[in-house]
Amino acid sequence: MNGQEGKQIGQVFQNPISFPDEDGNYHQNSSSVGINQGYSFNFPDDPHPMGNRQFLFGKDDKMIVFNEIVMHATGPFAKFIGATLSEEVVSNDPNYVADITVAVPTSTPDPDTTGNDAYIREEGATYDFRITANGGFYDPIQSVNGEGKLEQIGERFQNPVYTYSGNRVGTNQGYAFIFPVTNFTREMTMGNRVFPLQNGTLNVFNEIIVKATGIYSEFTGGRFKEVVVSANPDFVSEITLILPSVNQKEEDDGAEKEDNVESAEKEGDGNEGASMTSGGDSVLLTPTLFGLGVVLLQSMF
Numbered sequence: 001m002n003g004q005e006g007k008q009i010g011q012v013f014q015n016p017i018s019f020p021d022e023d024g025n026y027h028q029n030s031s032s033v034g035i036n037q038g039y040s041f042n043f044p045d046d047p048h049p050m051g052n053r054q055f056l057f058g059k060d061d062k063m064i065v066f067n068e069i070v071m072h073a074t075g076p077f078a079k080f081i082g083a084t085l086s087e088e089v090v091s092n093d094p095n096y097v098a099d100i101t102v103a104v105p106t107s108t109p110d111p112d113t114t115g116n117d118a119y120i121r122e123e124g125a126t127y128d129f130r131i132t133a134n135g136g137f138y139d140p141i142q143s144v145n146g147e148g149k150l151e152q153i154g155e156r157f158q159n160p161v162y163t164y165s166g167n168r169v170g171t172n173q174g175y176a177f178i179f180p181v182t183n184f185t186r187e188m189t190m191g192n193r194v195f196p197l198q199n200g201t202l203n204v205f206n207e208i209i210v211k212a213t214g215i216y217s218e219f220t221g222g223r224f225k226e227v228v229v230s231a232n233p234d235f236v237s238e239i240t241l242i243l244p245s246v247n248q249k250e251e252d253d254g255a256e257k258e259d260n261v262e263s264a265e266k267e268g269d270g271n272e273g274a275s276m277t278s279g280g281d282s283v284l285l286t287p288t289l290f291g292l293g294v295v296l297l298q299s300m301f
Helices: 075-080 214-220 246-267
Strands: 012-016 036-041 051-057 062-066 069-073 086-091 098-104 129-132 135-142 152-162 168-178 188-197 200-205 208-212 224-231 237-241 295-298
Touching: 012 051, 051 075, 062 075, 069 075, 069 208, 200 214, 208 214, 208 224, 214 237
Parallel strands: none
Antiparallel strands: 012 036, 012 295, 036 051, 051 062, 062 069, 086 098, 098 295, 129 152, 129 237, 135 152, 152 168, 168 188, 188 200, 200 208, 224 237
16 A cells, blocks of 8 residues: 555555464465455554454454454454464565464453553543644545545554643554544544553554553453544644443443433324434443463464
């Protein structure tokens, strides 16, 4: 995938997968056991993988990976749901070869090196983080429209992240795409972000925290609320992290309100009609927890 001035900004790939032999070695002529298929975007000076992929094996067995998080898996790979995928590049020439390691997640929280058990919001703070485009990276994603002209369809970004008191704690990196606005959509959506922070990371799809580590681990499955406070001269937004338990409460409250509306309609004047109410907008993605285990794969092209 190319961006402005024809520079590569990402790639679409489909590579064969092989397992190691009994001695743990790989061979260039090893038979393929599956396909590593997906896309990813590049960012300046950053090692974090940004993209979606799926590992397809025989008999409908598969793993679906968001950045480096196994979101869904079937067959013998189901035990890896919620795990973090590690990829080590062992060769770039003449062919790209990478070793893939996936460890079965456990119920043990991610290690925290700060001595704190969990993240605590600053006293008096009205939000958790502030993002600004000042000092960051921005690049539009473009495509040729029906008239043969370049049109922006999305964006890549890499912005500094600050605490409520103004200390820089990490980076907001990701991409998003633009869609026509209707009664049910927002203009900028389908976003994928990773927040490498001082004491942990956040992987976010749209507003759902798919996986959090370090002191932020308890926010896995929670929600990510962003309020834009300035667009000119620099983009500035405020981020609030919402726990899964709060997510569930909002969802339950929304369902109760919907039931009340339906009940009120039935007790109304008898006129037939359709009513659409908005319940909770929460999605809970909670990792499945198992014991220890590791699978090794190799992807090459």
